[in-house]
Amino acid sequence: MKTTMPIASLRRGVLGVIASLAILGTASAADAAETQKRFIRQSLHEFVKDQNKLDSLIRGVQVMKSRNNAPKNSVAYRTSWEYWAAIHGYAGKTAPGGFTVKKLQKEFERFDPDNAPLFAGFWAGLKNLTPPAQPRGVAEKIWATCEHNDPLAPTRHFLSWHRMALYFFERVLREASGDPNFALPYWDYTNDGTDPVDPASSPGRIPIFFAVPMLTTPSGTIGNPLFERRRTAGFGDTVQLDLLLTNADSTLKLSNFSEFQETLDFGVHGFIHFAVGNFGLAPYMGVIPFSANDPIFWVHHANIDRLWECWTTRNGRDANPTNDRDWMKKKFRFVNEKGRLVTMKVAELFDPKGRIDYEYDNVSQCFRVEPPTETVAVALEEPGEQRISAEITKTTIATTSEVEIDQIDQEVPLAQSKERGAREAVLSAVQPGAVSPSKAVLRLKGVRTEKAPGASVSVFLTDRQGKSREFVGVLGFFGQFGHSHKAHARDADKGRDFTFDVSAQLHKLMTDNPTGAGIRLALVASSGLAEEAAAVGQERYQQAGLRIREILLEVESGGSTPLNPGE
Ligand SMILES: [Cu+2]
Numbered sequence: 141m142k143t144t145m146p147i148a149s150l151r152r153g154v155l156g157v158i159a160s161l162a163i164l165g166t167a168s169a170a171d172a173a174e175t176q177k178r179f180i181r182q183s184l185h186e187f188v189k190d191q192n193k194l195d196s197l198i199r200g201v202q203v204m205k206s207r208n209n210a211p212k213n214s215v216a217y218r219t220s221w222e223y224w225a226a227i228h229g230y231a232g233k234t235a236p237g238g239f240t241v242k243k244l245q246k247e248f249e250r251f252d253p254d255n256a257p258l259f260a261g262f263w264a265g266l267k268n269l270t271p272p273a274q275p276r277g278v279a280e281k282i283w284a285t286c287e288h289n290d291p292l293a294p295t296r297h298f299l300s301w302h303r304m305a306l307y308f309f310e311r312v313l314r315e316a317s318g319d320p321n322f323a324l325p326y327w328d329y330t331n332d333g334t335d336p337v338d339p340a341s342s343p344g345r346i347p348i349f350f351a352v353p354m355l356t357t358p359s360g361t362i363g364n365p366l367f368e369r370r371r372t373a374g375f376g377d378t379v380q381l382d383l384l385l386t387n388a389d390s391t392l393k394l395s396n397f398s399e400f401q402e403t404l405d406f407g408v409h410g411f412i413h414f415a416v417g418n419f420g421l422a423p424y425m426g427v428i429p430f431s432a433n434d435p436i437f438w439v440h441h442a443n444i445d446r447l448w449e450c451w452t453t454r455n456g457r458d459a460n461p462t463n464d465r466d467w468m469k470k471k472f473r474f475v476n477e478k479g480r481l482v483t484m485k486v487a488e489l490f491d492p493k494g495r496i497d498y499e500y501d502n503v504s505q506c507f508r509v510e511p512p513t514e515t516v517a518v519a520l521e522e523p524g525e526q527r528i529s530a531e532i533t534k535t536t537i538a539t540t541s542e543v544e545i546d547q548i549d550q551e552v553p554l555a556q557s558k559e560r561g562a563r564e565a566v567l568s569a570v571q572p573g574a575v576s577p578s579k580a581v582l583r584l585k586g587v588r589t590e591k592a593p594g595a596s597v598s599v600f601l602t603d604r605q606g607k608s609r610e611f612v613g614v615l616g617f618f619g620q621f622g623h624s625h626k627a628h629a630r631d632a633d634k635g636r637d638f639t640f641d642v643s644a645q646l647h648k649l650m651t652d653n654p655t656g657a658g659i660r661l662a663l664v665a666s667s668g669l670a671e672e673a674a675a676v677g678q679e680r681y682q683q684a685g686l687r688i689r690e691i692l693l694e695v696e697s698g699g700s701t702p703l704n705p706g707e
Pocket of ligand 1: 431
């Protein structure tokens with residue numbers, strides 16, 4: 141463990157942290173937070189530059205963790221770290237599927253016997269939890285209620301449930317921190333900007349404050365509440381995210397809510413869980429029932445929530461299913477900072493007079509490369525009409541089915557479609573500012589594996605010779621194994637669907653190859669990590685039985701077009 145170096149270099153900052161820890165637990169800010177003020181959620185790298193904010197985060201997490209041992213029927217326990225992690229998921233006899241720690245561990249070892257000795261230490265010390273019986277009707281209703289997209293029981297509330305959870309968690313953490321202005325920071329890994337003065341502050345790097353196990357204080361050394369030993373070896377220290385793979389542009393450009401939500405969830409979201417959490421082979425971050433125990437979970441989900449806001453800002457509020465009454469009526473329950481049961485309806489998330497009291501410091505520049513604005517298309521519309529509501533025409537330009545992936549780096553040829561107009565459709569889709577709004581879309585349908593692949597998969601579009609590769613997105617497998625649902629076989633059958641907007645990638649590839657003939661896909665097993673990260677286990681990946689039912693490259697014309705910002 142390389143802990144001495146970073147601590148020494150942090151000494152000045154850490155002293156500040158500790159100074160404020162002295163007031164631990166004395167302040168209360170609940171009343172100040174009642175007023176209708178806006179909290180600003182900042183990028184983590186901006187946030188940690190302010191010593192007071194970092195102090196508040198560390199103190200808040202510390203206080204919540206210190207409440208883990210409070211009497212189970214107390215307000216303190218309901219505002220503890222353990223309780224909040226359990227709202228997302230937990231292990232125990234009453235957990236979904238009756239998965240106790242032992243049962244889950246067995247399940248994981250069955251899928252991955254070779255790694256059992258390596259990960260034994262990750263399972264050691266995990267507790268089975270039981271929802272406290274008192275007060276009645278609280279814990280048993282709200283524990284393990286996280287909404288994750290599951291091919292078997294698809295949720296349409298991955299984003300809405302997590303937004304509410306973050307909102308109430310933030311209130312609890314604010315109260316615990318004693319800082320009435322505290323707002324949750326987000327880990328901006330989708331941004332690749334590096335500060336030339338301080339490369340360590342690249343957003344893809346989790347700040348070192350999360351990676352040092354101990355903090356040096358004037359009165360001695362204390363355990364760092366933001367540190368978690370159950371992470372990928374060296375993560376945040378000698379190991380960092382590979383920023384090529386955190387580019388979410390092709391996902392953010394999607395205009396259909398379901399496609400966006402699913403691809404964000406299965407893609408970037410799951411990818412981060414895997415990169416931090418040993419590729420889903422061991423707790424915490426890689427395994428749903430434990431993931432929210434790692435403080436990184438909350439700054440990760442704050443970024444996922446921000447990306448939803450980026451998407452909404454670009455596409456308009458009503459690009460969300462706001463006219464779907466069932467979706468809007470859906471209610472979820474949590475506890476607030478006073479430990480009281482609270483209910484929120486999805487509709488409230490879209491109500492300016494609702495409880496949502498925060499905003500993000502950046503929801504308008506969320507792309508690595510801003511896509512061309514479709515001003516031409518907007519200008520062609522009838523006056524007074526905000527959106528093109530014509531039906532979407534889909535033209536398949538290339539396709540392939542039942543692909544088996546058994547190489548770490550595998551190219552997949554796509555058969556050119558014989559459909560009339562296919563060639564013209566591609567050409568118009570990749571022209572920025574084309575008269576009719578159309579785009580190239582890559583669909584990977586029924587992506588499934590039989591065993592844990594121990595990796596995520598990065599997808600590239602590549603030219604005929606395989607010389608230039610354009611990154612598209614990532615395929616993740618988070619939540620697919622050791623799942624709390626008893627349906628692995630059927631789950632594996634149906635698989636997951638991913639959709640990416642590949643207009644920009646095709647445009648680039650077609651500069652050298654104007655006909656677009658022979659464009660193929662490259663699927664590369666990726667740890668998603670850079671620097672001193674271990675390579676993907678080749679054998680496990682090859683034995684995982686990764687298959688894709690169908691790959692489609694389509695051109696979509698018509699349909700809605702993103703609103704022109706400022707309209
Ligand atoms: Cu998650």
